[in-house]
Amino acid sequence: MKGQEREYTSTGVPPWRSPVALSVALHLLIAGVALAGWSWSNPIKEPPPSSISARLITQQKPEPSPVVEPVDQPDREQERKELEKQKQAELQQRQKEEEARKAAEKKKREEAKRKAEEQERKREQAKAEELKVQKQREAARQKAEAEAKERERRKAEADAEKKRQKEAKRKAEEERQRKEEQRKREEAERKKQEELARKEAERKRLEAERKLQEQQLEAQAEQSRKARADEARRQEQAAAAKARESQMLSESQKYQALIREKLSQAWYPPSSATEDMTARLQITLLPTGELASVKLVASSGNTAFDNSALGAVKSLNRYPVPSERDTFETYFRQFTIEFNPKRLR
Numbered sequence: 001m002k003g004q005e006r007e008y009t010s011t012g013v014p015p016w017r018s019p020v021a022l023s024v025a026l027h028l029l030i031a032g033v034a035l036a037g038w039s040w041s042n043p044i045k046e047p048p049p050s051s052i053s054a055r056l057i058t059q060q061k062p063e064p065s066p067v068v069e070p071v072d073q074p075d076r077e078q079e080r081k082e083l084e085k086q087k088q089a090e091l092q093q094r095q096k097e098e099e100a101r102k103a104a105e106k107k108k109r110e111e112a113k114r115k116a117e118e119q120e121r122k123r124e125q126a127k128a129e130e131l132k133v134q135k136q137r138e139a140a141r142q143k144a145e146a147e148a149k150e151r152e153r154r155k156a157e158a159d160a161e162k163k164r165q166k167e168a169k170r171k172a173e174e175e176r177q178r179k180e181e182q183r184k185r186e187e188a189e190r191k192k193q194e195e196l197a198r199k200e201a202e203r204k205r206l207e208a209e210r211k212l213q214e215q216q217l218e219a220q221a222e223q224s225r226k227a228r229a230d231e232a233r234r235q236e237q238a239a240a241a242k243a244r245e246s247q248m249l250s251e252s253q254k255y256q257a258l259i260r261e262k263l264s265q266a267w268y269p270p271s272s273a274t275e276d277m278t279a280r281l282q283i284t285l286l287p288t289g290e291l292a293s294v295k296l297v298a299s300s301g302n303t304a305f306d307n308s309a310l311g312a313v314k315s316l317n318r319y320p321v322p323s324e325r326d327t328f329e330t331y332f333r334q335f336t337i338e339f340n341p342k343r344l345r
Contacts, residue, residue, distance in 0.1 A: 026094060251324065255320050255321060255332065256331070267312035267339065270308055273304075277341065279305055279339045281310065281336065281337055282336050283313060285319055285334075289318040289319045300339075319332075
């Protein structure tokens with residue numbers, strides 16, 4: 001060989017199908033799929049994902065080795081198996097990396113979703129707080145409006161009340177003035193009536209005094225006439241009474257004498273009687289002359305003497321009495337009589 005020639009071993013694989021090229025292409029494909037999937041599955045705006053840097057490592061193109069005859073076929077088979085194992089290991093590594101990437105992306109998506117949900121919750125809470133504040137503001141506004149309306153209503157009521165009180169005061173003043181004028185008219189009318197009544201009373205009083213004087217004069221004259229008539233009548237009655245009394249006395253004396261005579265005839269004094277003995281008896285008669293009762297009012301000191309007198313009074317069934325009732329009532333209704341041996345009185 002001229003110079004020094006490098007011997008190259010050909011694997012029979014095109015350069016674009018080399019493991020390095022396949023690895024780079026596979027990483028680019030995974031990155032594209034991940035970006036597309038992330039953009040499709042996450043509509044919520046999230047921070048941009050971490051960039052994946054890929055570096056294409058180009059293997060120096062080996063110089064073509066001179067074609068030589070394969071020397072050892074088992075070595076190529078071994079190399080192929082090694083290459084297959086390497087590919088299998090790279091595939092498993094890529095799967096693990098893919099799973100790790102998917103797990104990281106899932107976690108990132110879940111974190112992004114959690115953050116989005118947290119932001120949404122915060123937005124909802126902020127919205128609720130804002131709504132609450134708005135409601136409070138609305139309530140405060142409505143309360144302020146209600147208070148303003150209430151103040152206006154109260155002011156209107158106060159104004160109406162003042163107006164009503166003013167009107168009532170005016171009416172009361174008018175009513176007071178009317179009543180005062182009416183009172184003055186009534187007072188004037190009352191004074192006028194009182195004056196008329198006073199004059200009428202004075203006239204009546206004078207008329208009454210005049211009539212009273214006339215009546216007094218008439219009464220005095222009548223009394224004078226009555227006094228004279230009474231005096232004349234009294235004198236006549238006195239004269240008649242005197243005459244009557246004289247007549248009654250005369251008649252009573254007559255009947256008393258008759259009674260003494262009858263008692264004298266009926267009385268039998270005892271033998272022991274003396275002239276000094278006197279018994280006084282009270283006799284009560286009926287208008288018919290019958291004896292009503294007899295009572296010893298003064299004893300003679302001698303029982304036999306007293307009993308004889310009582311026996312004489314009781315022995316008479318009927319006493320002589322006047323038929324004139326006045327004479328009987330005056331002298332014979334009840335009288336006393338004395339029993340003495342010498343006389344009966």
